[in-house]
Amino acid sequence: MIRVSIEDVAAKAGVSVPTVSRVISHSSHPVSDTTRQKVLQAVAALDYRPDISAQGLRSSFTNIVALITRDISDPYFGEIARGVTETANKYGILSFVCNTGRNPENEIEYHELLWQYRVKGIILGGGGLTLDSYKKELSSQVERYRKNGNKVVALAPQGLDMDYVMIDNRAAGECITNYLIQKGHEKIAYISGPQNVYTALERLEGYRLAMGRHGLDNGDLMIAYSDNSWKGGYEAVKALLECSPEFTGICCGNDNIAMGVFRALKEHGLTVPGNVSVISIGDLPNASYADTPLTTLRVPLYELGSKAVEIIMGSDTNKYNANIIFRTALRERDSVSRLK
Template identity: 50%
Template sequence: MKNISIVDVAKRAGVSVTTVSRVINNVDYPIASKTRERVLKAIDELQYTPNSAAQGLKRKFSNIIGLIVRDISDSYFGEIANGVTNRASQLGYLSFVCNTGRNPEDELKYHDILWKHRVKGIIMAGGGLDQPNYKRKLENQLVRHAKYGLKIVSLAPQGIEIPYVKINDFKAGKKITEYMIERGHTKIGFIGGPEKVFTSIERLEGFKSALGDAGIKYDKKYIGTSDFSQKGGYEACNLLISKIKDLTAICCANDNIAIGAMSAIREHGFSIPKDISIISIGDMKEARYTNPSLTTLQIPHYEMGQMAVDAITQWKDKVEVTLNTSILERDSVRVIDH
């Protein structure tokens, strides 16, 4: 295969080599946005490796592991980061935590930055997006990583084939719904995360599957969407309660959503779990201190982070690990006697 040069990129983009260089190095020089986009598109299509990175390829991998998270202030990602950083330190590795602020473009940008620093591996903590452009760019990153031996492990579904250490999100959504159904609930709402995130998609599909197995008709009006935050859960639950008057239970895609939803339920004058029961996925530290304490599906975040480090530094076989989960019964769900 022909080595792609900066000249090839310039020809593909229809610009000068100098312009390509300025875009690559992000120099303080006025470049039209459309021109910049053409150059970046050419780099992406040709999978061009800038010289600085190519020179770095001659060196051995560093003792650095990169962790890409969506929101480091979120306990979900914080516990994963603890597992990654502690295990990496035990093994003599340095770990970088890259916080994207839930911006998909920043996530892809960090792949480039970490790759250029010749990290030993990259751990992706957030779920992928069901968007063709994002998936194509991520697949290009994976091809490049594999070509040069950089290891990558995902802790959430990405919608593409990728090494992973994760839970089964479909089964997680199904398990919490079955828990509600087994306790007599049939008027069950669901508040998920962003519609295009594969974690959200799979957990919602699990919810639908549990309803179908129980002979309960799926009704879209019982579904709310959030951004995996407490604020988002609060707002989504407000809408749900306003339009569904016979709701007896709500399944939430994560603990943050559930905590926000609990506030909304109380503001509407309802009691938990007497009037509306609630369950979620995650077992964040905050979940045990809500009032009432939140019943939730436990995810081993810390262990997940540790295992991802081991997968990068010690395992040679293909990494495909699905971790077990269990429901922690607390006080937010009641049994309905028919």
């Protein structure tokens, strides 16, 4: 017998098929303790596991969660994905990781697939759709999920009414900017993520706020955009050095950008933190092993992914009750120095 089915378990336990189903799926239909024990023993003896396809077909949900991200090979999303997959695994279920590659059309297509696969929950990790297209295209998808009973959780503000798990990105941008200001810096540049990514814009907004509050915003803030990669950070700083090289500090939208910034500064003969202080947001696992150990604001990426799965698995209501803001914490290392 290569596949053991619920029928085999029922036969072995000497009960009917529905009774087995009630035990293993934690149904509300009552089952006596003695019967339950018999079933559980049979399950253990046969090493039975319910067939996901059959379950999905009848109950209209498969025990699968899906994570939508821009790029799985970016450790930033990798950490989130790790939190998602490992937590899903703890629940005994599997997870899809969907890569949009920053292409909004892919995200729409993924939603079609996820619908087709009857996944239980969807985690919107930032597929790359801009706010506007989200509101048009995605909202109908989300509406469909909601009507159908699928659980949708966002890891980034989507401008849509739904459960979310995230950090306060504006506060994060403010925090790292304030830190440089406290250290005596006034000429502070900001290398942001893409202009169509909500998270990036919020962090940038925090920088603007902090600079303004300290009277440092004279309408000539040094801001460059990148694609959240090493390369992007490198190129942004190169460009910045061409036109306005007078900064003493750089705030980076995330750790990847900071790594590229290091490289660009080194090429120009500038040292960190000797000539320029660098700070960023993320605290990826390797931040302390960077060329100069990176001072950065820790974002609990793993925990974000993990919590999102818990929301999907734990809550059986349709109410939007999970709005969780995770705390961040500044990790002071060696990439920032006091000015003068």
